[in-house]
Amino acid sequence: MKNLYLPIPMKVENNHIETEDRNIKTLTLSFLNNKDEETFNFIPGQFVELSVLGAGEAPFGIASSPMDKKHLDFSVSRVGLVTTELHNLDPGDTVGMRGPLGNGYPLEKLRNGNVLIIGGGFGFSTLRAFTNFILHPQNRKQYKDIAVVYGARNPGLLLYRNELSEWEQRSDVQLHVTVDKGGESWEGKTGVVPVIVKELSIDTDNTTALVCGPPVMIKFTLPVLAEMGLAPEQIFLSLEMKMKCGIGKCGRCNIGSKYVCTDGPVFNLAQLNLLPQEY
């Protein structure tokens, strides 16, 4: 019987500062054991528990695409004990990892349709994983039109800036990067995510939206999507609740009868509408 509480050892390859306020770093890990590398298969949208012995464990969405089998990225916002320890790691250090956990984005359902990706804050991390996954040459033709709306409070807080410029250059993805407040050197869009989404012209019939971001963004984006004609079954949200075990045992991440760690973190709006409003 596998011990689900035993972390596998990972090596820090890189730990680089993403944002101007230095509060988000992207941690790149590689496997210390070949066997772990072979058996670790995940789908975008899944998460893991990262652990620093002595500080504890915390859940993080996988920010890299599964097409890269050797490395895993995590974008970590420093807020407390574990996240501070993760920020302090240097290349060569070791860290524990349990996973992959949760369900991930509904790849089957998304195939052969248009995809609308909407993200804000570090919630964009798993959407970045997903976007890179579907933009991969091996996968791109399985999806029709792809639009990405990504917002941050100000330009300094945007993640993955090099990659955003690369996507910008591509003709097979429509990218809309926006900030709440620009500043003089900002040449891109200004405005909150829901407002930008409203301006999009998409064929809603065959579109699935993936949404992940701070609660206010979600709150104002959902009505916009509904207005555009997306049914609740076409809107998927990745949720965050307080977690410990990540495997449906410790009892703290439930919304009604669903455990966000095992039944989620990705739910469609139709599923969520059946659950109590306790999240």
Next chain:
Amino acid sequence: MDYRIIKKSKITEYLNNLINEYVIFAPIEKDDIVLYDRIKSGDEVILDYSNSVNSPKEAVIPQLETLISCKNNEDITCVKEHLDEQKRFLLFGARPCDARSLLFLDKVFNDEKCRDVYYMNRRNALTIISLGCTRPQETCFCTTTGGSPFSSEGSDLLFVDIGDDYIIQVITEKGAELVEKLDLENTQNDELTKMDIVINKSKARIEPEMELKILKDKLDSSFEGSAWEILTEKCLSCGICTYHCPTCHCFDMIDEETKGKVERIRLWDSCQFPHFTMQTSGFNPRPTYKERYRQRIMHKFSYCFDNYNMAGCVGCGRCVSQCPVNLDIRQVLTAFYGKHEEIRL
């Protein structure tokens, strides 16, 4: 069913015979209260008790346990699992409600998609001998939750008190093995008649108060609304009800550094505590006693049906008798059920 009989006066001797082979948990009296605890000798055990203050869940989910550890100067590659070979474990004198509670815990920890190896090691090593209840207490409501004072669900052997002897119902293979080992006598017909009388008398004292399926519907439709606030106003969020409850299984995991060692420890936690669901942003989906108490009830009487097709409560009554402000779970349930006019909402 296979039945055996044992003289009450022989129990101590039998337990002493088993004590080298099994770690034995049984009801003992300590500081004027009855507790399940590890015994060193058969004569510590008391069997003339209503129910223990603590639940026997400690046998499978200890209040505190080390999951993994390493030395201070080591890193994650040196982590040791704390999965010691379990000695055979005997839970003697459990009440039928407590034996049923283990079937519930199995649903959570023996889920085929995510098996908990720490739990399973202890669970597989466990044999349960229950003692049927001839005198259910005022706080008991096992029949409402699908059990009964002589339910054999979850037990390997069930003892029925018929005066000077116990009739032993042999429920499982594990139970049969134990009975063979002790070389116990077969029963006579008149003894079985006596047993039936005892069982029926006790059952008549504890009629089910509600239909669980109906209760679930009523709770589901009452999630919103002021009833929760009114009914739970006196709750202190102390969490006593959850610590004593045999089916409450929520836990926390923390890292602790002591004596040159780093240990990852799992320990009981409670959904009644404000920090339990507090997110990093400071947002808490269950900020007050109202949402937390509602979670406890909804989990046990609605969500558990959705997920495991059984209630997450066995009606042991511990949360009723231990609550410092006498918040009686039965009154809360009955209020939603709308049975009694005076507390109908």
